[in-house]
Amino acid sequence: MSSRVPVLQSSLAAALLLVATGVHAQDAAAEVVIPQENVRYDYAQVLNVEPVYQVLRTSRIEHVCDLVKKPTAGNGLSRMVGAVKEKLGGSSSGEDDEFENCRMEPVVREFRRPIAYDVDYVYKGSKFRTRTARDPGNRLRVRVSITPQPNHDR
Known part of the structure; x- marks a missing residue:
């Protein structure tokens, strides 16, 4: 008991x-009314896609030298052959190249990679913009939700 x-x-x-x-x-029971949501899926026409890039900067210390051409010894013919080979894209023998003023310097490099896409699209005559993880191509799948407006006239 x-x-x-x-x-x-x-x-x-x-x-x-x-x-x-x-x-x-x-x-209290009459106040709690949740209208039912009607959902369907459709496709919208994509107007423009712009990638959003992440820029990564790295730096490291590298051995850097200035390249200096030293005067070539020999006759004029060997100098002329070397110059023609260099102009035509052939590599020179390396005997004429000299590295000077070598030092350790920080070298900065930048890398860009797409992390998202800003998408402009049109659905039923209205233009919209969204950000997606992938490039959607020519059309974008959209979720269309219709919910009745609550009646506030009481």
């Missing part, structure tokens, strides 16, 4: 609280 007493007391306390505040159980 002692286990029933707390249940009765809490139920009685809840009923008294409702009566004291002037709220009836019927009014």
Whole structure:
């Protein structure tokens, strides 16, 4: 019998609280109405896609030298052959090249990679913009949701 007493007391306390505040159980239930959402999927025409890039900068210390051409010894014919080979894209023998002023320097490199895409699209005559993880191509799948407007005239 002692286990029933707390249940009765809490139920009685809840009923008294409702009566004291002037709220009836019927009014509380009538206030909670959630309109049902109607959802379907369709395709929109893509107008423009612009990649959004992340720029990564790295730097490291590298051995850098200035390349200096030293005067070639020998006759004029060997110098002329070397110059023609160099102009035609052939590699020179390396005997004429000399590295000077070598030092360790920080070299900075930049890398760009796409991380997202800004997409302009049109659906049923209205233009929209969104950001997607992938390039959607010529059309974009869209979720169309229709929910009735709550009636606030009461």
